[in-house]
Amino acid sequence: MALTFKIGTASAAVQIEGDLPRTNWHAWAEKPGSIKDGTSPEPATGHWKRWREDNALMQELHLQIARISLDWTRIEPRRGQWDETAVARYREELIDLKERGIEPLVTLHHFSHPQWFEEMGGFAKEQNISLFIRFVAKILAEFGDLVSDWNTINEPNVFATQSFLYNETPPGGKSWRKALTTMRNFAIAHIRAYKLIHSTLDAPGRTINVSIAHHIRGFTPLNPKNPVHRAFAKIDDYLYNRLIENACYNGNFHPLLGRPPCDIQRGHYCDVVAINYYTRSTVRGLTDGVFPGAPVNDLGWEIYPQGIVECARELHERHRLPIWITENGTADNGSDTELERFRPKYLLDHFAAMAASGLPFERYYHWCFVDNWEWSEGMVPHFGIVHLDPTTLERTPKPSAYMLRDIIDQGKINDDIYQRYVK
Ligand code: BGC
16 A cells, blocks of 8 residues: 655654753642652653754664654743753754654644743733743744745644643643633634734745644544534534634634633634644543454554544534644553554554545644653553663664555555564
8 A cells, every 4th residue: 555645753842852941831730749659750761962962863774754842941041031052953853854854843832931031920820921922933034934834833633622621731620611711712823823923934935834732532422323422523523623723723712611802813824734643532421441352552542543534524514624643642552571552553554544635734743752751650661662771871772663664665555564564
């Protein structure tokens, strides 16, 4: 089966870099019990010091693209004060990636922002959006010549719900009102950033791609004949997937999000369909869970390869844009003797579903490169195609890393690859 999309990996600054000034996550990790294994974003994978080694390894594995985030806190550690040394260092990293033939996609907000911004109310306050936009303008001035592909906000729905409904991520709490306000403010921030990126970078002969990285989860009724299961699956889908999609893609604000400010009209504010897909939920009413008997990963998430196509098809039908999978991956912690047990099969099954779908998939960014700091889960789940020794920070590619290299070289998946990498 031929694969027509480019392949690479995705990461987020706080999850890999270390040596960061105080982000919202540094503050959150100090709260007892907030991170499962008691770790903090320091040192994560130590990428801030080891970035050249990581870039070189990506090149050795023939990866074609890389999604990275530029950390707001590192660049503006105090309100209004830019750290020019950090800017220069990020430029070096981006130039190095490009020289190695790896095209960067940059995320402007991936769950983290300065703690000073959090203390002002973060994205729960509409007047704070201008501070984010000022950061975006700085990024465009410094990196606009190097980067053409942008994710404005990573998973606004996940940020808003994990923080304000489940109290699992900063700033935390239990408030529907704040969850909805945060989604609204992220949508406003996205649309303003979208306009600014285009007005700054558009030029003849240059294609600029801007989108949110939208976390989509399929909601499947446990029993499709049960009207309660069906109804709740629809409600969950609307509140979790569609509300933010409509606002960010089209400036279409549901009354739950309030009327948009007057600079925001209906329109088109995403240039590609960018999807983060991991799993689906099986709905049986107010609660959801895993389909009985379905295969699961080491975090208990159902492994459901067809879901990547189901989610992509829905968005493609609505927006008719090329599809980029900006995240997909699985927690596979291996065993006493193996670095991983099922990731190669996971990857191949997702690729097979994508290839058979006939949909215009253009890019696939695997989550993630080196095993990293997984937010509230700490260092416990291993999502990387490269193993990290937590003590020495030494990197060791896993079989799936070599498998991706072989797939990129051949431009297809076939029985030979299945036989070589899937036990
Ligand atoms: C996030 C990543 C995270 C991954 C795996 C996604 O929701 O964007 O930052 O590490 O899921 O948990």
